[in-house]
Amino acid sequence: MLDEVADWLRHRSWTAADRSLPELLAAKRATGHSVSVVLPALDEEATVGGIVSAVRRDLMDAVPLVDELVVVDSGSADGTARVAAEAGARVVHRDAILPALPALPGKGEVLWRSLLATRGDIVCFVDADLREFDPAFVSGIVGPLLTEPGVAFVKAMYDRPLETADAVIPAGGGRVTELVARPLLNLYWPLLAGFVQPLGGEYAARRSLLERLPFPTGYGVELGLLVDALELAGLDALAQVDVGVRHHRHQDSQALGRMAAAIQLTALERLSRGNRLKAADDLATPQLTQFTRTAAGFTPSTVDLPVSERPPIVTLPTVTPPPNITPTAKDV
Numbered sequence: 289m290l291d292e293v294a295d296w297l298r299h300r301s302w303t304a305a306d307r308s309l310p311e312l313l314a315a316k317r318a319t320g321h322s323v324s325v326v327l328p329a330l331d332e333e334a335t336v337g338g339i340v341s342a343v344r345r346d347l348m349d350a351v352p353l354v355d356e357l358v359v360v361d362s363g364s365a366d367g368t369a370r371v372a373a374e375a376g377a378r379v380v381h382r383d384a385i386l387p388a389l390p391a392l393p394g395k396g397e398v399l400w401r402s403l404l405a406t407r408g409d410i411v412c413f414v415d416a417d418l419r420e421f422d423p424a425f426v427s428g429i430v431g432p433l434l435t436e437p438g439v440a441f442v443k444a445m446y447d448r449p450l451e452t453a454d455a456v457i458p459a460g461g462g463r464v465t466e467l468v469a470r471p472l473l474n475l476y477w478p479l480l481a482g483f484v485q486p487l488g489g490e491y492a493a494r495r496s497l498l499e500r501l502p503f504p505t506g507y508g509v510e511l512g513l514l515v516d517a518l519e520l521a522g523l524d525a526l527a528q529v530d531v532g533v534r535h536h537r538h539q540d541s542q543a544l545g546r547m548a549a550a551i552q553l554t555a556l557e558r559l560s561r562g563n564r565l566k567a568a569d570d571l572a573t574p575q576l577t578q579f580t581r582t583a584a585g586f587t588p589s590t591v592d593l594p595v596s597e598r599p600p601i602v603t604l605p606t607v608t609p610p611p612n613i614t615p616t617a618k619d620v
């Protein structure tokens with residue numbers, strides 16, 4: 289792990305409990321910042337209402353932390369829009385935002401358009417497929433943007449159990465994160481190796497930054513925004529907050545394969561731009577930093593990656609075969 293990342297983990301990695309709600313409300317009054325929460329939603333009628341109700345109840349009606357709660361309907365065929373509206377969200381259909389520009393399918397398209405349908409100085413994205421949603425997901429990641437003027441982009445970090453009808457595998461979730469995104473970031477953007485959940489769908493940022501970033505229209509949006517935020521704002525403007533455990537719907541392997549391909553395309557596009565940020569020159573020893581939850585929080589462990597390769601045998605200089613050893617009398 290780079291020294292810069294180890295230092296970053298010490299001063300830009302928090303827990304939601306580090307900032308109390310009264311402290312956040314005082315900071316919001318002092319800064320005058322407004323806060324928008326955006327849920328991108330495609331066929332999420334089963335879960336969107338619970339998330340909207342919890343944000344409205346705890347962060348709008350009980351205290352004025354959130355000023356605007358918007359569900360952007362990504363073209364749902366179910367009752368997502370009705371359920372979200374009944375729960376208290378303002379619902380905007382993707383096609384009603386910038387109608388002169390025909391919408392493309394994908395999550396990133398919806399997040400990009402949401403900037404044109406909201407007004408908050410701080411924009412907080414929350415997936416609409418979360419279960420057992422805790423409003424601390426929102427207050428936790430919005431917190432640093434209210435109290436740390438130097439921070440512009442905050443990712444949630446959390447445990448991600450893989451929960452299917454048949455079993456629950458602790459820490460089994462985030463499959464594309466662990467198998468695709470984390471290795472990519474460690475190899476090509478090692479300054480981002482400290483992010484526990486680089487693909488997590490819950491993150492908050494200053495509008496002034498988001499409006500200067502390109503949005504990959506599909507599932508590459510999280511990786512693209514993180515890499516480009518690093519490029520534009522620098523590592524010290526990025527942060528992460530531990531908000532506990534994330535329970536969400538899990539897609540099948542075929543769907544995650546398509547997601548992984550989109551994410552790799554997003555990375556390759558940035559690598560081709562020469563956007564390979566490394567704190568030092570090319571790493572002498574490429575490494576991979578992974579995280580496990582311990583009593584102390586998310587604990588990193590770093591391994592060196594094998595880079596050696598042996599040449600084709602045919603390229604070896606002629607090797608004199610070992611002399612046939614004739615067994616002597618004593619050997620038999």
Ligand SMILES: O=c1ccn([C@@H]2O[C@H](COP(=O)(O)OP(=O)(O)O)[C@@H](O)[C@H]2O)c(=O)[nH]1
Nearest residue numbers: 328329330362393394395398415416417539
């Ligand atoms: O074309 C899309 C794909 C996804 N989503 C939403 O983006 C969030 C994350 O998508 P998904 O749950 O499919 O990703 P996963 O969490 O499985 O990686 C969810 O609220 C989806 O409803 C969307 O609005 N439009």
Ligand SMILES: O=C(O)[C@@H](COP(=O)(O)O)O[C@H]1O[C@H](CO)[C@@H](O)[C@H](O)[C@H]1O
Nearest residue numbers: 461462463464465487489507510538539
């Ligand atoms: O992190 C991941 O590996 C994927 C898949 O998670 P699971 O293996 O289904 O828990 O989920 C995330 O990735 C998407 C692409 O960035 C985000 O849009 C989702 O919000 C996030 O859940």
